[in-house]
Amino acid sequence: MKSRLLIVYLKELRETLRDKRTLGMLAMFTLLYPIIIGLVLHQGIDKSTKTEREGIELAVIGAGKAPTLMSQLGEKNITVKDTAPMEEDAIGELLRSKKVAAVLRLPDDFTENYHAMRPARVEVWYDSASDTGGQRREVQDVLESYGANIASARLLAHGVSPAALTPIHVQRYDTGTNASRSAVVVGSIMGILFFPAFMLSMSAAVDSTAGERERRSLEVLMAQPAQTWELVGGKWLAASTLAIVGVTLELMLAHAILGWLPLEEIGMSWGLSWGQLMLVCLVTVPLCLLAGAIHIALAMNAKTFKEAQTIISIVLFVPFIPGFVVSFLELKTAAWMYLVPMLSNQTLIKEISKGGDVGAMPYLLTFLCAAIPAMLIIAFASWRMKSERYVLAV
Structure with missing residues (x-):
C-alpha cells in the first residue's frame, strides 16, 4: 500500500506533466541559460x-x-x-x-x-x-x-x-593559471545556472496551492484521511522535483558546452570533471527543495492565484542580491559565503573551477544551508494548513 505522501506526490506530478504549456516553459528555462552562455563565449572566442x-x-x-x-x-x-x-x-x-x-x-x-x-x-x-x-x-x-x-x-x-x-627594466611574472583566470569569468557565468531552481518550481507550486483553492479542489483533498504534512509534503516534493531535474540537466548541458568550446583561445579553461559536476548537482538538490518550499509557503498564504504569482515574482529577485553584493564589492571567498543559499552554490562552483582542492566542508555547508531552511519552511506550511481560515482564504 502506497503512503499518502507518495500518492499526493504522484498526483501533483502527473497533473503538472499533463500541461504541455508548462512543460514547454520548463524546457525553455532548462535549455535557455546554457545555450546563452555557450553563444556568448563562442562569440568572444570568435572575436578574439x-x-x-x-x-x-x-x-x-x-x-x-x-x-x-x-x-x-x-x-x-x-x-x-x-x-x-x-x-x-x-x-x-x-x-x-x-x-x-x-x-x-x-x-x-x-x-x-x-x-x-x-x-x-x-x-x-x-x-x-x-x-x-x-x-x-x-x-x-x-x-x-x-x-x-x-x-x-x-x-x-x-x-x-x-x-x-630606460633606467628601470620591469619584469613581470604571472603565476596565475588558465583555470584560476577563467574561474572568475566562467565561474561567475555558471552561477546564473542556479537561478532556474526558483523558476522551475514556481508554476507547479502556485497551481497546487492557490490554484486548487480557487478551483475548490483543495477542500476535497483535505477531506481525505491524510495528515497536513503529507499533503504539503507531496505538493512540495512534486514542485521541487521539476526544479531538481531541470537544474541537473542544465548544469550537465552547460558542462558539455564549456568542455567543447576552445576556451584556451582566450586564455581560459574549464577543468571540472563529470564526478565533480555530479557532486555539485547533489548539493544543489537542497536549493531546489528550498525554492519549492518558499513557493509553497508563499502561495498558500495568498488569497488568489494572481496574488500568489505576483508575490513570488517579487521574491524571485531575493536570491540574486547576495551574489550581486559580493560581485559589486569584489569580496574574496570567505567561509560565511557557504552559509547563504544560492551564493554558496555559486561560490562552490567558482572555487572548484580554479582547479584546487576545495575539501569536504564547503560541500557540506552548501548542502545544509539550504536543506535546513527548506525543512523549517515546510514544517511551518504544514502547521499553517491546519487552519480552516487558510482553506477558506479568509
Missing part, C-alpha cells in the same frame, strides 16, 4: 581570434614614403592596401563600409620631417563605433615599435646607448 584567421586590412595613403614601416606592418599579418589620396569625407565613408580596419595617411611633409629628424606626423583614421578596436590597437603597436626603432637608431648614430632612456 578573428585577426589571426582573417588578418588586418589597412588602407595606407602615401605608402611609398615609409617602405620600412610597410614591411613591419606586413610582418604582423597586416595587409597594406596602397590607396590614392582622398578627402576626409571619403575616408569616413571607407571606414563606415568596414572594408578596412583603419586608414593610415602619411602627409606630404612626412619624408622631409623624417630626414630632418623632426617628428614626422602619421595620421591614423578609424571608426570608434565599429568592432575593429583590437585590430586598430595592433596597428598602433606596430607604429609605436617603428618609432622606438627609429629613436634607438638615431641615438646610436650619435654615440648614445638607447638603454640610457
Whole structure:
C-alpha cells in the first residue's frame, strides 16, 4: 500500500506533466541559460581570434614614403592596401563600409620631417563605433615599435646607448593559471545556472496551492484521511522535483558546452570533471527543495492565484542580491559565503573551477544551508494548513 505522501506526490506530478504549456516553459528555462552562455563565449572566442584567421586590412595613403614601416606592418599579418589620396569625407565613408580596419595617411611633409629628424606626423583614421578596436590597437603597436626603432637608431648614430632612456627594466611574472583566470569569468557565468531552481518550481507550486483553492479542489483533498504534512509534503516534493531535474540537466548541458568550446583561445579553461559536476548537482538538490518550499509557503498564504504569482515574482529577485553584493564589492571567498543559499552554490562552483582542492566542508555547508531552511519552511506550511481560515482564504 502506497503512503499518502507518495500518492499526493504522484498526483501533483502527473497533473503538472499533463500541461504541455508548462512543460514547454520548463524546457525553455532548462535549455535557455546554457545555450546563452555557450553563444556568448563562442562569440568572444570568435572575436578574439578573428585577426589571426582573417588578418588586418589597412588602407595606407602615401605608402611609398615609409617602405620600412610597410614591411613591419606586413610582418604582423597586416595587409597594406596602397590607396590614392582622398578627402576626409571619403575616408569616413571607407571606414563606415568596414572594408578596412583603419586608414593610415602619411602627409606630404612626412619624408622631409623624417630626414630632418623632426617628428614626422602619421595620421591614423578609424571608426570608434565599429568592432575593429583590437585590430586598430595592433596597428598602433606596430607604429609605436617603428618609432622606438627609429629613436634607438638615431641615438646610436650619435654615440648614445638607447638603454640610457630606460633606467628601470620591469619584469613581470604571472603565476596565475588558465583555470584560476577563467574561474572568475566562467565561474561567475555558471552561477546564473542556479537561478532556474526558483523558476522551475514556481508554476507547479502556485497551481497546487492557490490554484486548487480557487478551483475548490483543495477542500476535497483535505477531506481525505491524510495528515497536513503529507499533503504539503507531496505538493512540495512534486514542485521541487521539476526544479531538481531541470537544474541537473542544465548544469550537465552547460558542462558539455564549456568542455567543447576552445576556451584556451582566450586564455581560459574549464577543468571540472563529470564526478565533480555530479557532486555539485547533489548539493544543489537542497536549493531546489528550498525554492519549492518558499513557493509553497508563499502561495498558500495568498488569497488568489494572481496574488500568489505576483508575490513570488517579487521574491524571485531575493536570491540574486547576495551574489550581486559580493560581485559589486569584489569580496574574496570567505567561509560565511557557504552559509547563504544560492551564493554558496555559486561560490562552490567558482572555487572548484580554479582547479584546487576545495575539501569536504564547503560541500557540506552548501548542502545544509539550504536543506535546513527548506525543512523549517515546510514544517511551518504544514502547521499553517491546519487552519480552516487558510482553506477558506479568509
